Amino acid sequence: MITIKPDFYKNFKCIADKCTDSCCVGWEIIVDSETSEKYEDIKGDFGEKIRMNLVKDEDNEICFKLDEKERCPFLNKNNLCDIIINCGEDALCSICTEHPRFYNDFQKVIECGLGLCCEEVCRLLLETDKPLKYITENEDEVFTEQPIDKELYENYTGLYNIREELFEVLNSDKDFDDKILLLKAIIEQAVNEKIVLDSDSAILSGYEKTEPINEEWTEYFYSLKDNINDYLKKEKPFDEATNGNKIYSKILSYIIFRHLSNSAYSNNEGLKDYFNFCVSAVRFIKLCDIKIYCETNTLTLKDRIENVKRWSKQIEYSDLNVELLIFGE
Template identity: 25%
Template sequence: MPKNIVLSPNYIDKFKCIGGECLDSCCIGWKVDIDKRTYQNYRVCKNMQFRKKLYKFVKRNRKSNSNKEYAKIVMDIESRRCPFLNKKNLCDVYINIGEESMSNTCTEYPRYYSKINGVLEKSLTLSCPEAARLILDNQELMNFNESLEENIKEYAISREIETNKIKIHPLEKYFWELRVIAIDIIQNRNYSMDERIILLGILSDEINKCIIDKESNNIPNIIEKYVVRINNNEYKEFLKQIPNNIDLKLKLIKGIERLKVEKGVNAEFTNIIGKALVGLGCIEGATDEEIKTKYISVKENYNHVLEKKYNYILENYLVNHIFKNTFPLTGRKNIFEEYILICVYYSIIKFNLTGLSAEKELTKEEIITFIQKFSKAIEHDSTYIDIIEQSLKDDKLNTMAYMAILIKD
């Protein structure tokens, strides 16, 4: 039997769904798509009594042309709970007609699959509490394992990349080199987390300019140069000289404030944001100067916990993001736009955790829970992030100079 080459982070084999014991069920709070094969099977379900329930709550998605989003489950309007999730938080589809009858979405989540030159890549999304715990709560560097598995299952591939084509974009041609150095930079613990993200940006910016100037053959030399300079700590003095501009941070904090009223963002997450904003001084009637002063006073609490105690948590978050989303080929216009997305995610997480640190020192569990909630509410719906990014473009803040100022504390 043919075998697949599989590349995956070392956490992947440890994951197991904990079902009804989960504190944040994946069957509550968002839409659930049903693939065409599953929908058609539901229409001819032999369990006649259960078929009535399937007919009632599984409806065609007429707005989609995709077989992956062929239909959808009609969630309860008030609780946003899946109608097939019973009182014990167990799946009635699984119980009544078996695991093989579950949709791709329900069977695979939180697993995420990509294919690079025929190699199957497996990872997990952080919106699942158990996955978030496995991914983030690990002080060791995240490692990746290559293995062989029998080709007995058809996976729902989210992204497929071929870097061996005749006509190929430079980011595809040098995909592996860029991905490896990105992960190496984020895992370089000789630098603070802020510094690592800035270094990744400086590299991404130079690579992007190199491609624009049609000098992409120079990319390997640029990568080699950065490897040497970073390992020799040649950027340390430059990083110290980056100014600390509170005004730019305030702009993003104000953007985060919009999440409280943004349509579609779940209530639980907006409540957390509300507490964070109070911690940052964003209360009714507060002036910009008062918010800046409050931010400066509370950020030391954040630095103590996230930089000195649990800095590996954000490191693991970023490494998982780079691997799972196949950076630098995440589907955006260029490598620097993909880098800006990382900056926006990181900054939103950082500012909220700073606000939540105002009253007390955050525990490891509280930090991981916030990142999981953020992933569930924001990373699975690009609407809000698109607004933030467009705002940065409109104000001409989408440059490396501004990103460095935004990130540095």
């Protein structure tokens, strides 16, 4: 199998108790059937504790019973995992083993990445403004069998070539706004129609309709939307002070990497909508950065990480919200 990964993939290691935002809080953690069967055989009090904390959700899937603060019952007060401590990493369910990795399967090619909901992943992405590169492994592999879904694979290879053109523009020294125009022209040529990217107010209206992940998101969102005109007045000094051209290019490259090729699953029909989704995401993240700059007169790496992570959790980690923003449903 050919695999494609971002260049920082190999550097990822969960920072565990040093993370300010454990991924074991606030999410439903579904336990795959193979692991839940293994949990039946764990002996002693700890095995009993595991079994007592398995429940079924509304879709009848087995998951851990979160506590009243939505913490995983095995996340201890030092923010370390008691399952790993008592039974070793092999006892983790597949979600806990894999998180925050993601895989997009295009038959002969699997694209692997690390989700931006994790602050350590954001740090790896944002710590330098060196252009993002993608590493292809097993490129010379010879396939003796046809892919099961030939159409998906063909859609993907067409998109792959378009995406390479987009990455080339993003890695160039051009101004970010000029890059967006060039990227738009590439997509227009691919879909053979003119496209209109969402304005700031269209982006905010779209995001307003998304299902909020928590109350913090709602409060944050309105503090941005209600003051947007004041923030936009500071965009020019913000640009001059923070010089985000390369960083926004990098973020856009990575969001394109994760999302644009998914239009292969819908026969590439939604390509322009996927593209608009990616560009709007980076614009939204930039608006959040401008907000911080207006409030504090500076923008630190920590601020950038927080803004990317907040976007990722609210938007790309909700299939519902991604579909709403791309397909309007």
